[in-house]
Amino acid sequence: xxxLYTFLKYFFITFWTVFVVAPxxxxxxxxxxxxxxxxxxxxxxxxxxxxxxxxxxxxxIKSPAKGGVDIVEPYFNSIFVTCTASLISIVxxxxxAYALSRFTFxxxxxRNNDITFFFISQRIMPPIVLSIPFFIFLSTIGLLDSxxxxxxxxxxxxxxxxxxxxVDFFNRVPKELDETALIDGCNPYQAFYKVVLPNSIPGLIVxxxxxxxxxxxxxxxxxxxxFTEVQLLPVKVVALNSSITPxxxxxxxxxxxxxxxxxxxxxxxxxxxxxxxxxALK
Amino acid sequence: MEEQMAKIDLSNISHTYNxxxxxxxxxxxxxxxxWENGKRYAILGPSxxxxxxxxxxxxxxxxxxxxEILFDETPVTDLKTEDRNIAQVFQFPVIYNTMxxxxxxxxxxxxxxxxKEKIEERVxxxxxxxxxxxxxxxxxxxxxxxxxxxxxxxxxxxxEDVAAVLMDEPLTVIDPDLKFxxxxxxxxxxxxxxxxxxYVTHDQNEAMTFAENIIVMDQGEIVQVGLPxxxxxxxxxxxxxxxxxxxxxxxxxxxxSSDHEVKINDTTIKTNSNLGNLKDKNVKxxxxxxxxxLAEKEKSNTVKIKLTRVEDFGNFKLLTGKMGDLVIKxxxxxEKPIPDGELNLYxxxxxxxxxxxxxxx
Numbered sequence: 001x002x003x004l005y006t007f008l009k010y011f012f013i014t015f016w017t018v019f020v021v022a023p024x025x026x027x028x029x030x031x032x033x034x035x036x037x038x039x040x041x042x043x044x045x046x047x048x049x050x051x052x053x054x055x056x057x058x059x060x061i062k063s064p065a066k067g068g069v070d071i072v073e074p075y076f077n078s079i080f081v082t083c084t085a086s087l088i089s090i091v092x093x094x095x096x097a098y099a100l101s102r103f104t105f106x107x108x109x110x111r112n113n114d115i116t117f118f119f120i121s122q123r124i125m126p127p128i129v130l131s132i133p134f135f136i137f138l139s140t141i142g143l144l145d146s147x148x149x150x151x152x153x154x155x156x157x158x159x160x161x162x163x164x165x166x167v168d169f170f171n172r173v174p175k176e177l178d179e180t181a182l183i184d185g186c187n188p189y190q191a192f193y194k195v196v197l198p199n200s201i202p203g204l205i206v207x208x209x210x211x212x213x214x215x216x217x218x219x220x221x222x223x224x225x226x227f228t229e230v231q232l233l234p235v236k237v238v239a240l241n242s243s244i245t246p247x248x249x250x251x252x253x254x255x256x257x258x259x260x261x262x263x264x265x266x267x268x269x270x271x272x273x274x275x276x277x278x279x280a281l282k
Numbered sequence: 283m284e285e286q287m288a289k290i291d292l293s294n295i296s297h298t299y300n301x302x303x304x305x306x307x308x309x310x311x312x313x314x315x316x317w318e319n320g321k322r323y324a325i326l327g328p329s330x331x332x333x334x335x336x337x338x339x340x341x342x343x344x345x346x347x348x349x350e351i352l353f354d355e356t357p358v359t360d361l362k363t364e365d366r367n368i369a370q371v372f373q374f375p376v377i378y379n380t381m382x383x384x385x386x387x388x389x390x391x392x393x394x395x396x397x398k399e400k401i402e403e404r405v406x407x408x409x410x411x412x413x414x415x416x417x418x419x420x421x422x423x424x425x426x427x428x429x430x431x432x433x434x435x436x437x438x439x440x441x442e443d444v445a446a447v448l449m450d451e452p453l454t455v456i457d458p459d460l461k462f463x464x465x466x467x468x469x470x471x472x473x474x475x476x477x478x479x480x481y482v483t484h485d486q487n488e489a490m491t492f493a494e495n496i497i498v499m500d501q502g503e504i505v506q507v508g509l510p511x512x513x514x515x516x517x518x519x520x521x522x523x524x525x526x527x528x529x530x531x532x533x534x535x536x537x538x539s540s541d542h543e544v545k546i547n548d549t550t551i552k553t554n555s556n557l558g559n560l561k562d563k564n565v566k567x568x569x570x571x572x573x574x575x576l577a578e579k580e581k582s583n584t585v586k587i588k589l590t591r592v593e594d595f596g597n598f599k600l601l602t603g604k605m606g607d608l609v610i611k612x613x614x615x616x617e618k619p620i621p622d623g624e625l626n627l628y629x630x631x632x633x634x635x636x637x638x639x640x641x642x643x
Binding site (some may be wrong): 199 | 341342343362363364368369370372374376378379380381389390393394434437
């Protein structure tokens with residue numbers, strides 16, 4: 001019985017690993033192929049099945065004038081927009097979450113929970129509903145097709161995530177911690193910066209991770225709110241797909257676009273494995 | 283160092299958590315009290331009786347709905363927590379996870395900008411008292427629960443100039459052996475530095491052994507303030523009689539039969555209380571099981587009971603007997619031979635307390 005269990009356990013783990021990793025390996029292998037190796041017959045292993053070439057990768061940094069696609073600029077655009085929007089969302093979201101967790105608000109029938117729900121409800125709507133208002137809004141203030149405009153929109157999208165995670169986190173930090181800091185002689189701001197915030201690093205990491213992921217992978221708003229001036233990475237990658245799909249450079253660009261998330265995952269994983277996030281994750 | 287310890291006056295304080303309600307329920311009913319400088323107080327009462335609210339009012343975490351707080355005659359009611367000179371220790375350990383033990387202990391002093399030398403000196407003194415010296419450089423989060431609570435306690439004691447150290451059941455998470463030693467340490471600290479200590483607990487033994495003055499609370503009301511002996515021998519209300527002592531005070535329904543006597547069923551019991559105004563009224567007679575004596579034979583102030591149970595507690599025996607429907611408990615010495623079946627118990631008149639409307643006559 002236990003042998004069967006062990007077998008099944010390893011079988012499913014292996015199955016799942018293959019399921020997850022195989023597309024990546026295929027993408028890695030494809031990114032080194034040329035037109036021939038992709039289109040003539042199925043090939044898997046470099047040097048054995050096909051002669052690897054760096055053409056798929058070179059195209060990514062070549063300017064369009066020289067027949068390349070140049071994803072370098074969109075790449076840095078994406079990094080800038082994601083990081084700026086995440087940072088601002090985390091700062092504002094954390095402050096909002098702390099207030100929602102510690103103070104009682106009343107406005108008519110609106111209470112703390114209603115305000116928290118209001119934040120989260122921004123994510124309940126399908127994005128398509130928001131696209132027209134955002135478009136009109138950005139064009140009115142003249143930020144359509146600009147990095148700043150994208151940052152503004154991404155803050156709207158990411159802050160609910162930060163508020164949601166941090167409210168939950170702060171609610172688990174006993175209020176006695178703040179009270180002790182007050183008794184020890186901090187004013188409420190010092191209590192927050194010196195005591196509550198350092199204790200909340202695990203929560204901040206989780207919130208930051210989610211903000212970066214959701215910011216980085218967004219295609220929809222980047223597609224609708226930009227045209228020619230500014231392009232973000234997901235839009236650029238999709239745009240690679242023309243009448244003849246360049247599978248090699250598409251694979252290469254897919255790999256470089258998931259790379260930052262893999263790095264984020266590795267950093268967060270260190271905290272996860274230490275058990276430091278136990279309070280931050282359900 | 284400037285002496286800043288203070289007399290604390292609570293004047294006409296009351297508090298409700300729902301002040302906007304047309305009929306607010308009061309967590310604390312109006313009361314006035316003075317905590318003398320340098321004394322040890324225990325606030326004793328069942329859960330939810332307003333003990334913690336009272337502490338939070340003194341430390342400023344809660345602003346009382348009505349009334350005034352004075353430290354040395356200076357009103358502090360509107361002063362914020364961080365500007366009052368109060369230390370408070372909570373029931374569960376509150377430590378600054380990201381700091382070392384040393385930094386935890388030094389934090390209250392750093393916030394108040396003490397000199398480095400002074401901080402070092404105080405942290406050393408406190409960590410010696412609390413046996414934390416060997417952990418000073420380790421991260422506070424790595425310590426066990428009771429060591430963490432020692433840190434909380436240490437942060438309360440590290441400032442010499444506090445008006446009072448308020449402790450909200452601080453020893454709940456600490457094992458009994460260490461508890462005993464810590465209570466003694468706290469007493470020593472109080473005697474040495476003359477720090478006012480206020481100790482909230484629902485454990486009567488803790489209160490009795492710790493404090494000079496015990497404040498008994500029930501349902502937002504201060505029922506009795508007094509020395510442990512007073513609470514034990516002359517409980518002001520039947521609640522105090524029930525709440526303090528183990529087993530609880532024996533309390534019997536009875537009627538007043540003369541100026542000094544009450545009747546339980548048909549037995550007349552003489553007391554030292556003056557019952558002239560209560561003739562024929564229904565009252566309650568209370569007597570501690572410790573004061574009830576075994577009598578050889580029937581005489582005045584004895585009751586005849588049917589023995590139902592004898593429990594041996596090692597240092598004493600607890601007799602449970604019945605007189606009609608009434609249950610009587612009596613503590614007797616272990617060596618005393620207990621006759622079977624019926625026996626007589628003597629109620630010393632000076633130990634009998636008579637309660638009318640639950641209050642001591």
